[in-house]
Amino acid sequence: MIGDIRKATAKIAERFKRRYYGRTFRCPVCHLELALVDVNGNRLMVCPVCGVVLDVEEVYGHTVPVVLDVEIHRPQPKTRIHPLATHIPIGLYPFAVLGAGLLAIASILGPAIPGLAPLVIRAPILADATLVLLVLSVGFSVVTFVSGLRDWYRRYRRRPYAQIRLKIVFSVIFLVLGGLAIALHASGAAFSATTGLVDLGSPLAIALAAAELGVLCAGMVVIATLGHVGGTLVFGR
Numbered sequence: 001m002i003g004d005i006r007k008a009t010a011k012i013a014e015r016f017k018r019r020y021y022g023r024t025f026r027c028p029v030c031h032l033e034l035a036l037v038d039v040n041g042n043r044l045m046v047c048p049v050c051g052v053v054l055d056v057e058e059v060y061g062h063t064v065p066v067v068l069d070v071e072i073h074r075p076q077p078k079t080r081i082h083p084l085a086t087h088i089p090i091g092l093y094p095f096a097v098l099g100a101g102l103l104a105i106a107s108i109l110g111p112a113i114p115g116l117a118p119l120v121i122r123a124p125i126l127a128d129a130t131l132v133l134l135v136l137s138v139g140f141s142v143v144t145f146v147s148g149l150r151d152w153y154r155r156y157r158r159r160p161y162a163q164i165r166l167k168i169v170f171s172v173i174f175l176v177l178g179g180l181a182i183a184l185h186a187s188g189a190a191f192s193a194t195t196g197l198v199d200l201g202s203p204l205a206i207a208l209a210a211a212e213l214g215v216l217c218a219g220m221v222v223i224a225t226l227g228h229v230g231g232t233l234v235f236g237r
């Protein structure tokens with residue numbers, strides 16, 4: 001079962017990657033997967049991870065990267081704000097999703113299962129904690145985003161890299177989704193401000209709660225992708 005899910009998600013991720021990166025090749029030094037479209041007009045490219053200067057040749061339809069040089073004088077800030085700041089949104093956001101998920105479970109199953117009574121009683125506290133976690137994770141992601149852009153400007157000299165373009169686009173999507181989830185949650189229209197639960201008698205409250213959960217789950221996929229791609233820019237492969 002878990003193996004099947006892993007296979008299915010790997011297949012979706014691979015298709016997305018092919019579509020987004022186009023043709024790729026591997027850096028012969030650090031093995032990072034690089035997009036062919038990022039090679040400049042002189043067929044040159046600097047690997048963002050190991051800093052080798054590659055001459056990317058096309059030989060009989062095969063991409064052959066040849067190492068020409070190493071970029072030694074590469075700006076490396078002493079305080080690496082981006083990798084530090086990134087752990088706050090990535091660390092807190094899943095707990096906000098978990099909080100909203102537990103509130104949904106308490107709303108639906110609470111009346112039927114007596115064992116869930118402690119969860120139902122504490123639902124207002126859980127709803128508040130979920131909001132705090134959401135605001136902290138989405139708020140801090142602004143710091144992560146700005147410091148990431150700064151690194152791109154300085155360390156990577158604004159060179160085009162498919163990975164960094166993807167991270168910028170996904171960061172904007174995450175901020176929009178996060179802002180939407182905060183607005184939905186804070187309004188109290190999805191999870192009631194007094195009980196912390198979804199009012200199952202109101203179709204609007206059910207629709208808004210479903211929308212909030214959907215937005216939160218989409219945000220989870222986006223932030224996990226951001227973390228994964230960021231990881232490849234640290235470790236290569």
Ligand SMILES: [Zn+2]
Pocket residue numbers: 027028029030031032047048049050051052236
């Ligand atoms: Zn490399």
